Amino acid sequence: xxxxxTKNYPEGVPSDVNVAExxxxxxxLEDSFAKYHDRDxxxxxxxxITYGDVDERSKIFAAYLQSLGLxxxxxxxxxxPNVLQYPITTAAVxxxxxxxxxxxxxxxxxxxxxxxxxxxxxxxxxxxxxxxVLQEVVARTPIKNVVVASIGDMLGLKGHLxxxxxxxxxxxxxAWSLPxxxxxxxxxxxxxxxxxxxxxxxxxDVAVLQYTGGTTGVSKxxxxxxxxxxxxxxxxxxxxxxxxKRHGGITxxxxxxxxxxxxxxxxxxxxxLLSTRSxxxxxxxxxxxxxxATIKEMAKYKFHTFPAVNTLFNGLAxxxxxxxxxxxxxxxxxxxxxxxxxxxxxxxxxxTGCPICEGYGLSETSSGITCNPxxxxxxxxxxxxxxxxxxxxxxxxxxxxxxxxxxxxxxxxGPQVMRDYWQREDxxxxxxxxxxxxxxxxxxxxxxxxxxxxxxxxxDMILVSGFNVFPNEIEGVADxxxxxxxxxxxxxxxxxxxxxxxxxxxxxxxxxxxxxxxDFCAQNLTGYKKPRYIEFRDELPKTNVGKILRRxxxxxxxxxMSA
Numbered sequence: 001x002x003x004x005x006t007k008n009y010p011e012g013v014p015s016d017v018n019v020a021e022x023x024x025x026x027x028x029l030e031d032s033f034a035k036y037h038d039r040d041x042x043x044x045x046x047x048x049i050t051y052g053d054v055d056e057r058s059k060i061f062a063a064y065l066q067s068l069g070l071x072x073x074x075x076x077x078x079x080x081p082n083v084l085q086y087p088i089t090t091a092a093v094x095x096x097x098x099x100x101x102x103x104x105x106x107x108x109x110x111x112x113x114x115x116x117x118x119x120x121x122x123x124x125x126x127x128x129x130x131x132x133v134l135q136e137v138v139a140r141t142p143i144k145n146v147v148v149a150s151i152g153d154m155l156g157l158k159g160h161l162x163x164x165x166x167x168x169x170x171x172x173x174x175a176w177s178l179p180x181x182x183x184x185x186x187x188x189x190x191x192x193x194x195x196x197x198x199x200x201x202x203x204x205d206v207a208v209l210q211y212t213g214g215t216t217g218v219s220k221x222x223x224x225x226x227x228x229x230x231x232x233x234x235x236x237x238x239x240x241x242x243x244x245k246r247h248g249g250i251t252x253x254x255x256x257x258x259x260x261x262x263x264x265x266x267x268x269x270x271x272x273l274l275s276t277r278s279x280x281x282x283x284x285x286x287x288x289x290x291x292x293a294t295i296k297e298m299a300k301y302k303f304h305t306f307p308a309v310n311t312l313f314n315g316l317a318x319x320x321x322x323x324x325x326x327x328x329x330x331x332x333x334x335x336x337x338x339x340x341x342x343x344x345x346x347x348x349x350x351x352t353g354c355p356i357c358e359g360y361g362l363s364e365t366s367s368g369i370t371c372n373p374x375x376x377x378x379x380x381x382x383x384x385x386x387x388x389x390x391x392x393x394x395x396x397x398x399x400x401x402x403x404x405x406x407x408x409x410x411x412x413x414g415p416q417v418m419r420d421y422w423q424r425e426d427x428x429x430x431x432x433x434x435x436x437x438x439x440x441x442x443x444x445x446x447x448x449x450x451x452x453x454x455x456x457x458x459x460d461m462i463l464v465s466g467f468n469v470f471p472n473e474i475e476g477v478a479d480x481x482x483x484x485x486x487x488x489x490x491x492x493x494x495x496x497x498x499x500x501x502x503x504x505x506x507x508x509x510x511x512x513x514x515x516x517x518x519d520f521c522a523q524n525l526t527g528y529k530k531p532r533y534i535e536f537r538d539e540l541p542k543t544n545v546g547k548i549l550r551r552x553x554x555x556x557x558x559x560x561m562s563a
Contacts, residue, residue, distance in 0.1 A: 005385040005450020010242040010373045017234035017388050019415050024201040024226040026094045028233065029276060030055070036279035039253055044084045044284040045162070046300075047155050051279070057188065058091035064191030065096045068123065068145050072097035072199045075121040075209065077143075078263070079103040079112075079130055082284040084154045085184055086262050087272055089125045097199030100208045101221075102263040105130045106544045111219070113137035119209050119221055119422065125149060125184070129166070131176035138178065149184035151286075203227040209422050210265050210363040221422030222364045231415035232269055232366035233277045235388040240274075243332040243357065243374025244304065250329055254280030256305040257298055259288035259312060264545050266336050269367035271307050280304075288312055288546075291319050302329040306354075309337035310344055311546040313356060314486055317347045318508060327352040332374050336361060338547050339454060339472050343480040345379040358383055360454065364431070364438055366416045370452050385450035390414040391437070394446055399433060407455055410444040411437035443470070460550060462491030462499050464528045469501060471550065474521075474529060478503055481520040483512030488540050490554040492533070492561060502557055503531035506539060533557075 006015035022028040033055035041051045049057075065076065076093045078100060080086050093100045101119045103112065105127060112133055116124070123145040126134055131148055138146070151166055152159025166172045182190075207229055209221035244250055256275050260267035262284075275282045283301055288294050295316070308316075313335065316322045333348065335358040345356045359371030360383035370392065372384035386392045393401050394408025402408040417438050420428040431439055443455040456470040463469070471489035478487040485508035494500035505517060514534050521530050535557075541549040 003386065003391060003450075008385060008449050010375055012242060013238050014388055017231065017238060019227055019231045019234065019389070020203070021234065022230050023203055024094075024205065025207050025229045025233075025273075026201050026226070028230055029091055029094065029273075032276045032279060039279055040281045041276065042084055042087055042282045042284055044082070044286075045155060045158075047084065047158075048281075049084060049154070051276075054088055054091060057088045058095060059196055060188055060191040061088060061092035062096040062191075063194040063196035064187045065092060065098060065123065066197060067190065067194040070096065070098055070123060070145075072201075073099060073206065074123070075099045075101050075119045077101040077103050077116060077119065077121040077124040077126075079105050079107075079124060079126040079134070080149060080262075081105050081127065081286040082258055082262050082267075083127065083149070083151060083286060084284070085125070085127075085149045086284075087276075087282075090268075090272075094201075094207060095196075095198075097201055097205075099206050102208065102210055102265075102268060104261070104263050104544055107133065109133050109136040113140055115211055115219060115221075116141040116143060118219075119211075123147070127151070128176070129173050131178055131181075132174040135176050135178055146178050146181040147184055147187050148178065148181050153184050201226065203230070206419070208268075210268070210366075210418075212363050220424055220427055222362075222418040223420050223422050224366050225419055228366045228416050228418060229269065229273065231389055232368065233273055235390070235416070236270055236274050236368060237277050239371055239387055240278075240305070240332060240374045243376075246331065246375045250304045250331060251302070254278050254305065255301050255303045255329075256280055256282050256307070257285065257301075257303050258282045258307075259285040259294055260307060260309070260337075261544060264337075265363045265367045266307065266309075266361070266545070270334065270336070270361070291315055292321070295319060295321050295325065299325055302326055304329050305332045305334065306330060307334035307336070309546040310335065310340045311338075311486065311542060311548070313340065313348050314344045317344065317351055318485065323351050327354060330354045332357055334359060334371075336368065337545055339476070340379075341476050341479040342379060342381060349379070355379055360384070360442075360452070362440060364418045364440075365412055365414075366418070369412055369414065369416055372451075380451065382447075382451040382453045383444075385452065390416065392446065392452065393437065394444060395433070395437075395439075404446055404448055407443055407445055409458060410440040410442045410452065410454070412440060413437045460490075462489075462501060464491075464499055464501065465497045467528045469529050474501060474503065474525065474531065477524045478505065478517065478521055478531075480524075481512070481517050483507060483509035484517065486540060486548075488548045488550055488553055489531070490550050490557065492554065492557050494532070497528075500532035501530070502533040502535070502554075504535050504537055504540060504553055506537055 037052040152162035208224040335356040361368035391413040474489040491499040
C-alpha cells in the first residue's frame with residue numbers, strides 16, 4: 001500500500017520503526033530498567049519508586065511466580081486499580097515468561113468468572129477491595145493461586161494507616177474469604193528466597209491478553225504478542241518527541257499523569273509502558289472520578305503529558321479548581337477512547353494552553369494506531385493519520401476500498417495488530433479481511449493528507465427515512481449548546497421513519513431548557529438529523545473508562561416506549 005500520509009509526518013518521525021530492535025517486550029523493559037536505574041518510575045500517594053526498584057522487585061515477584069510451578073505461557077490475571085503493585089506485577093509476569101491478563105477491578109462476579117475461564121488464568125493478583133467478588137466465583141474458575149494486595153502494601157509506615165482507614169473508617173474493603181491465599185508482601189518475601197530462572201522469550205510469544213469491553217456481546221481476549229507491543233511502543237515513542245520538544249522542550253524527565261485505569265489498553269500501553277520506554281515518571285491516580293482528589297494530586301507536579309478520554313477532559317475543565325494548576329510544562333494532551341468534542345477541546349485549550357491531540361486505537365491494535373501530530377497547535381476534529389508501520393484503508397460493505405473522502409469501515413494492518421482473538425477461531429476469521437486487515441467496526445473517512453475522521457461505530461448508525469445519521473455528529477453539535485455539559489445520541493424505533501433520534505443531555509446551567517437545545521440543533525443540523533426526543537438527566541451511564549454507554553440508554557428508552 002502507498003502510505004502517502006507519511007510525507008506529512010512531523011520532522012524527525014520515521015515512517016517505520018525497527019520492531020526487531022528488541023527480541024521481546026521483556027527485553028525492552030529490562031533495557032529501560034538498566035538505562036534509567038536511578039530515575040523515579042512511578043509515584044502513588046507521594047511514594048516514589050525508581051526503575052531500579054521496579055527491576056529488583058519485579059524479579060523477586062517473578063521468582064515467586066515460578067516457585068508456584070507456573071510455566072512459560074501460563075496466564076496470570078491482574079485485578080487492581082492504579083497502584084504501585086500493578087507495574088511491578090506486570091513486569092514480573094512478563095519476566096517469568098507468563099502472559100498478563102488485565103482485568104477490570106470493577107467487574108461484576110459474572111464478568112470476572114467469564115474472563116478467568118476464557119483466559120484459563122490459574123493465578124490472580126487482586127486488590128483486597130475486590131476480593132469479595134472473586135470469592136463468589138473462584139470455585140468455578142481455573143484459579144489455583146490467589147495473591148491479595150492492599151493499597152498500603154508499598155507505602156511504608158503510612159501504609160498501615162491507609163489500610164486501617166480504608167478497612168475500618170471508609171468501609172472500602174467488603175468482607176471476604178479466600179482460603180489458601182497469600183498476601184502480596186508475603187509473596188514478595190517468599191520470592192526473595194526463591195531462584196529466578198530466565199526463560200527464553202521470543203517476539204512471537206504471547207505477552208498480554210487484552211479483553212475487549214464486552215459492550216457488544218461476549219468480551220473477547222485480544223492476543224497481543226511481544227512484537228505487537230514493541231511496535232506500538234516504539235512508534236508512540238517516536239510520535240511524541242516533536243510534542244515534547246516544542247516550546248523549548250521539557251524540564252527534567254517526562255512526567256505523565258496516569259488517571260486512566262491501567263487495565264485498559266490506552267493507559268497500559270500508551271501511558272505506563274510508554275513512560276517506561278521513555279524513562280519518564282507516571283503519577284498513578286487510582287480513582288479519576290474523584291475530581292477533587294485528582295486535581296489535588298496533579299497540583300504536586302509540573303507534568304508534561306496528560307492522556308484522557310473526552311469525559312475526563314470535560315469534567316476537569318468544568319471544575320472550579322482545575323484552572324489553578326500549573327500548566328507551564330504541559331506539552332501533550334492525548335485524547336482517545338472516544339471522540340473528543342470540539343466544545344471540550346476548545347475549553348481545554350483556553351484553560352491549559354495545550355491543545356488536545358486526538359488519536360485512535362483499540363485493544364486489538366495494542367492501543368494507538370492513528371494520531372494527530374504531537375506538536376499540533378489546533379483541534380482538527382480528526383483522529384490524525386496512521387502512525388509508523390501502520391496501513392489503513394476504508395472498505396465498503398462489499399469489502400471494496402472506497403475513494404478518499406468517502407465513508408467506509410476503518411481496516412488496519414501492521415505489526416501492532418493482535419494475532420487473533422484468544423481461542424476464538426470463528427471470531428478471528430470474521431475480524432480480518434482475506435489480505436490480513438483487521439476490521440475495526442468503526443466507520444470513517446480519510447482525506448487527501450491521510451487524516452482520518454471517525455463517523456461512528458458501524459452498529460451505532462441510525463437510519464432515518466433511508467438517511468444515515470451518525471450519533472457523533474449530533475453529539476458534537478448538541479455538546480456545543482450553551483448550558484449543556486455532555487450529551488449522548490441514540491436511535492429509537494419509529495413507525496413512520498424507521499428510527500427517530502433521541503438525545504440525552506446533562507446540564508451545566510440549570511436555566512437551559514429543551515426548546516433552547518432544540519433551537520440550537522435546528523440551527524446546525526438538517527431536518528432528518530434533528531432530535532425527535534430530548535431527555536435531560538443528572539448524569540449519563542458510562543463504562544469505568546468513561547465511555548458513554550449508548551446501548552444502555554437506547555435499551556432504557558425502547559423499554560419505556562413499549563411499556
